[in-house]
Amino acid sequence: MGPTLRRPRRRRLASLLAVTAVAVTASGALACPAGAAGTNVDFATHCIPPAIAGIPPIDGTTTASVSVDNTSPKVGDTVTVTYKVVTAAAGNPTELDLPADIMTPTGKVTLGGAQTGDVTVAGPKKNDPVPGKAPFPSFSMTGTFKVTKAGAITLSPGDYNIHTSYILELDTPCTVITPPAPVSETVTATDSTPVNQRAITLGSASGNAGDGVTVNGTGFTAGATVTLAGRSGGKQTQDTATVTAGAQGAFSGSLVVNDKTTTGIVAYEGASWNADKGAGPAAYVVNGTTPPVPAGSQKLTTTVKAGTLSMSQAGDAVSLSAVDFGKGGASTGDLNTVTVKDFRGGPAGWSLTGKVTDFTGTGANLTDPGAKIDAGKLSWTPSCATKAGSPSTCKAGSAGTVGTSGATLASAPDGTSTGGEFTVDAGLSLDVPAFTPPGSYSGVLTLTLT
Structure with a gap:
């Protein structure tokens, strides 16, 4: 027997898995991409459009999140921070359409609690x-900081700047009106034997080629000569x-900074870079330039459209296997294969989660119309496969209970370049109590992709 299906709404995908004897129904939901981690917070923002736009400053609301790669670091560890602006307070200040891949965002994350800066x-x-x-x-930015104090360290989204390199080099700086913004993430650092307390901060996270950037350092050896250097990925620049x-x-x-490939800045004691006697890299990018096309040449441009x-x-x-009254046990089956396609490009990963309702009895043959099977009786064993050539690699969720609070079916992490195609499966098992009244039961399993 199967329920009547309604056509799914836009951006929402649903499927009902009807079951006979002991049944489970499932519906999948497709949500708008919302980032992989961190708590979204809202804060008032003051943005200054480029002067060429001829419009006054904009006071609006920014929605953003901050996440880290390690919420339980030790003193001396380096923590990677991701600042994601979900909704910027400002927009394109001109009537001109901006093409893809001309925005370079930079910003700051504010530390509080045990460690400030x-x-x-x-x-x-x-x-x-x-x-x-x-x-x-929406856009994401990353950077790192070294943990220097034990205790709870809070992270709040701070000021950010949107630089566009198209025809003109333009900036739209946005500042937090009442700093600090609400806390989005907290890490709890524990004591260790600190080997290297050196740390640096930059006066700016971006600039034009040939600009100077202020580098502030702490924790270095008193009186030591410190080298400041640009980094391009894992290599030092000139x-x-x-x-x-x-x-x-x-x-x-x-x-x-002259090298246009610069991705960060380091500071170190000694003749060459040494992580034990240095600090960084602190994130830094060189703004793009738009050189003129030489006479007799033609500039060719193509666009890779994000999906x-x-x-x-x-x-x-999906029909789960029947069980006998008086014996109960595992009613098993397989989730219909879910195909995830991530064609967005950029650094964001994804997460596919599910939660289930209680299984209620249905049908005229049910001996107890009020009978049900608790949602916590449903468990799954997820698996996930990545299509060859995909930049990301998916990871299956842990085997265990689904329940009303939900569990992760599969995920792919944030990264420098993400995307691809993935197939997700799961073995389902409903633990039916021995003397559950005979009849048919159904619940709703909702899958959500973010």
């Missing part, structure tokens, strides 16, 4: 096309400068 973060030059006067799309640490091990210096995060399900009915 700012973490500079920067994002890739990656975005969907932005129509004239349209809101800026951009270097030296400063001398003061009596307290602190310094403030300037580094001129969406979506899922589909193979079939709409």
Whole structure:
């Protein structure tokens, strides 16, 4: 027997898995991409459009989150921070449509509690096309900080800047009106034997080629000569400068950055980079330039269009095996295969979760119309496969109870470049109590992709 299906609403995918004897029905839901981790918070923001736009400053609300790769670090550990702006307070200030991949976001994350300061973060030059006067799309920025104090360290989204490199180099800086913004993430650091307390912060997370950036350092050896250097991925660039640490091990210096491939800045004691005697890299990017096309040349441009995060399900009915009255036990079956397609591009991963309702009795042959099987009796054993060539690799959720609170079916982590196709399956098992009244039972399993 099967329920009547209604056509799913836009951005929502549902399937009902009808079952005879002991039955489970499932519906899948497709939500808008919302980022992989961190608590979304709202904060008032003051944004200043480029002067060429001829419009006044914008006071609006930014929705953002901050997440980390380690919520339980030790003193001395380096923590990677991801600042995701879900909804920016500002948008494209001009009537001109902006093409894809011309936005370079930078910003700061504010530390509080046991450790204070700012973490500079920067994002890739990656975005969907932005129509004239349209809101800026969601974007993510990453950076790192070294844990120097034990205790609870709070992380709040801070000021950010949206730089666009198209025809003109334009900036839209947005500041938190009442800092700090609400706390989005908290890490709890524990004591360890600190080997390296050196740390640096930057005066800016971006600049044009040839600009100088202020580098502030703490925890260095008093009186030591400290080298400031640019980094391009894992390699040092030719951009270097030296400063001398003061009596307290602190310094403030300037580094001129010319290399356009720069991704970060480090500071270290000694003749070459040594993680035990250095700090960083602190995220830094060089703004793009738009060189003129030489005479007799033609500039060729193509666009790779970003897609969406979506899922589909193979079939709409799953029948779990019947069990005997008086014996009960496992009523088993297989979830219809779920196909996840992540064609968004960018750094965001995804998560596929599920939760189930209680199984209620249905049908004229049910001896007890009020009988039900608790949702906590349903468990699954997930599996996940990644299609060859996909930038991301999916990870199956843990085997165990689904229940009303839900569990993870599969996920793919954040990364520098994400995307691909994935197939997700699961073995289902409903633990039916021995003397459950005879009849048919059904529940609703909801799958949500974010």
